[in-house]
Amino acid sequence: MARDPPLASVLPFPVVDEAWRLALAPALVGAATLPFLPPVGVALLALALGTLWFHRDPDRETPGAEGIVVAPADGTVSVVREEGSRLRVGVFMNVTDVHVNRAPIAGDVREVRHRPGANRPAFSKESDRNEQVAIDCGKYELLVIAGWFARRIHPAVEPGDTVDRGQRVGHVSFGSRADVILPADVDEDDLLVREGDAVRAGETIIAERE
Structure with missing residues (x-):
């Protein structure tokens, strides 16, 4: 141990x-x-x-209500947009934010993918091309995107793992972004946040399905 x-x-x-x-x-x-x-x-x-x-890692109290989606990271909502037939919500983590990422929804990890790329500022539009790690849980994906200074993305899960909503799934060093590609049954009317809102990983509800 x-x-x-x-x-x-x-x-x-x-x-x-x-x-x-x-x-x-x-x-x-x-x-x-x-x-x-x-x-x-x-x-x-x-x-x-x-x-x-x-690199502090405080405990969080995750809401237990059914049908909710919680924020994957501490920070400011920087992206809310359609991604094909689904919605993407991105959270920009400033240097003063906690950088531990949490599962927005319970699920089974199908794949953890690393994609090399650029290292532009994580709040810029071009940051979608940055280095990133995707945690694919089938009905949703969590994308941890490196910033201009971040070079270390550390996923804490692997394929076959089952994660609970709000569970720690990794962390990233020195600034970045965490985006959720929401399940197909989540639409704009279900969103509870907009760009500019402050959120806390595992605690803030960003969407609620009926």
Whole structure:
């Protein structure tokens, strides 16, 4: 069984496992540099702490009502549009948002696909061509789209997994977008959000079917 790092109990917030690896180098170099070059040491230690804070992973209370779709990410709704015969709702994750992604609807994971691509700002229209990971659950898809700085998308599910609504399905480092291609039976009248709305992963209801 994996053990939490020694400092895990000291942090005032939980973080994803990947955060410790990313924070280790600046923390070690910062601690070694602090006695000799205090400003540099402090800056590196602050970078390590900032990396941990960025990768925080708070618990969420997911609504239990039937027929609802919850937000896949924290952030601002940046895309609401038709995608063929279905609707796409995209959430832009700013650098200050939690970057853990959650399943908008319960389902069975059929496929997890990685598509290489560009790294344009995740809030721009051209970001649809960016690198992305698609979690295909049959009746819906969750697309995690890298931003200009994000290079690490970490899915936490694989084909054959069953996910509950609001369950953690992965995370992404340093800014990006999470889009849901909604089930075919969700139409515009079912949407409860519009572009510019703030949402929280696993908690905010973005659509409700009759």
